[in-house]
Amino acid sequence: MSLASLSEAIEQDPVVTRELLHEVARRSGFTVAPRHEAAYLLGLRSSYAIAKQVDLLPDYVDPRLSIVPTLGGSRKYSKPEPDRNGLSAWCHFLNLQAVKTETRLLENRSIALKDTIAVGYIPQTLGTLPHFISSKTEYPHSQIDATVVRRLLLAGATLKGTSICENFSLSPMSYTSIFGPVHNPWQRGFNSGGSSSGSAALVALRAARKAGIKGLDDLGPDVELAIGGDQAGSIRVPAAYCGITA
Structure with missing residues (x-):
C-alpha cells in the first residue's frame, strides 16, 4: 500500500470514530480534550490501518525453522499406552x-x-x-x-x-x-x-x-x-x- 492510499484509509476509517475514541477513553477513566482529539484519532487510525495491512500479508516462516528431513519420510507418532x-x-x-x-x-x-x-x-x-x-x-x-x-x-x-x-x-x-x-x-x-x-x-x-x-x-x-x-x-x-x- 502506498503512503497516499494509507493516508486515505486513515482519514476515511469507519471503525475508529470520534464516538469510539471518547467511549474507550471514558471506560479507561479519562477524557480527551477537544484540542487533542485529532492527534488521538490520527494515532489510533494509523495503528488500525497498519494492523489491517499486516493481517493481509502472507505468513512468513523463517527458513531456519523449516522441518528437518528425518528417516522414514513422514513423521509418525503415537499416544503411549x-x-x-x-x-x-x-x-x-x-x-x-x-x-x-x-x-x-x-x-x-x-x-x-x-x-x-x-x-x-x-x-x-x-x-x-x-x-x-x-x-x-x-x-x-x-x-x-x-x-x-x-x-x-x-x-x-x-x-x-x-x-x-x-x-x-x-x-x-x-x-x-x-x-x-x-x-x-x-x-x-x-x-x-x-x-x-x-x-x-x-x-x-x-x-x-x-x-x-x-x-x-x-x-x-x-x-x-x-x-x-x-x-x-x-x-x-x-x-x-x-x-x-x-
Missing part, C-alpha cells in the same frame, strides 16, 4: 533421527522434549484442552521445527517423544496437566515438580533405575536427556524435586 507410561510423563512417542546430520555430538543419545516445543507435524497440547489452543476439536500440529529441535537432530540425537507439561506451564507442581499428575520416579504418588514435569521425571527415571531402585521395570521408557522451558523455575523446580541436574 498406560502400561508404557507408568509415570504419566510421556505425551507422544516418536523416534526421529535426521536423514543427514552435521555433527555426531549427540549420536545415540535419547532425548524427550517438553510439549511446549514445536516439533514438525507432531501435535502440541501445552498440557491443556484442545479448544483452548485451536479452533478445532483436535490439537494443532506444528508446521515448523523449533531451533532447539533442529539443532538436536542435526547433532545426531534421537528424539524419543514429547513429555507432559503442566497446564499452560503455569504450575510449579505436577498435578495440573489435562492428562493427569506426573509421578516422581523415586517415589510414586509424590510430586515431580513443574512445569517441565514430564521431562524431569523421564530423566530421573533413568537415574533411579541406575541407582537400583526397585519396582521401576514396568514404567515404560526413559531418556538420557530432556529439554524443558523455564521462565520462573519450570526447569529448576522439577530438577530439584527429581534429583537431577538442570
Whole structure:
C-alpha cells in the first residue's frame, strides 16, 4: 500500500470514530480534550490501518525453522499406552533421527522434549484442552521445527517423544496437566515438580533405575536427556524435586 492510499484509509476509517475514541477513553477513566482529539484519532487510525495491512500479508516462516528431513519420510507418532507410561510423563512417542546430520555430538543419545516445543507435524497440547489452543476439536500440529529441535537432530540425537507439561506451564507442581499428575520416579504418588514435569521425571527415571531402585521395570521408557522451558523455575523446580541436574 502506498503512503497516499494509507493516508486515505486513515482519514476515511469507519471503525475508529470520534464516538469510539471518547467511549474507550471514558471506560479507561479519562477524557480527551477537544484540542487533542485529532492527534488521538490520527494515532489510533494509523495503528488500525497498519494492523489491517499486516493481517493481509502472507505468513512468513523463517527458513531456519523449516522441518528437518528425518528417516522414514513422514513423521509418525503415537499416544503411549498406560502400561508404557507408568509415570504419566510421556505425551507422544516418536523416534526421529535426521536423514543427514552435521555433527555426531549427540549420536545415540535419547532425548524427550517438553510439549511446549514445536516439533514438525507432531501435535502440541501445552498440557491443556484442545479448544483452548485451536479452533478445532483436535490439537494443532506444528508446521515448523523449533531451533532447539533442529539443532538436536542435526547433532545426531534421537528424539524419543514429547513429555507432559503442566497446564499452560503455569504450575510449579505436577498435578495440573489435562492428562493427569506426573509421578516422581523415586517415589510414586509424590510430586515431580513443574512445569517441565514430564521431562524431569523421564530423566530421573533413568537415574533411579541406575541407582537400583526397585519396582521401576514396568514404567515404560526413559531418556538420557530432556529439554524443558523455564521462565520462573519450570526447569529448576522439577530438577530439584527429581534429583537431577538442570
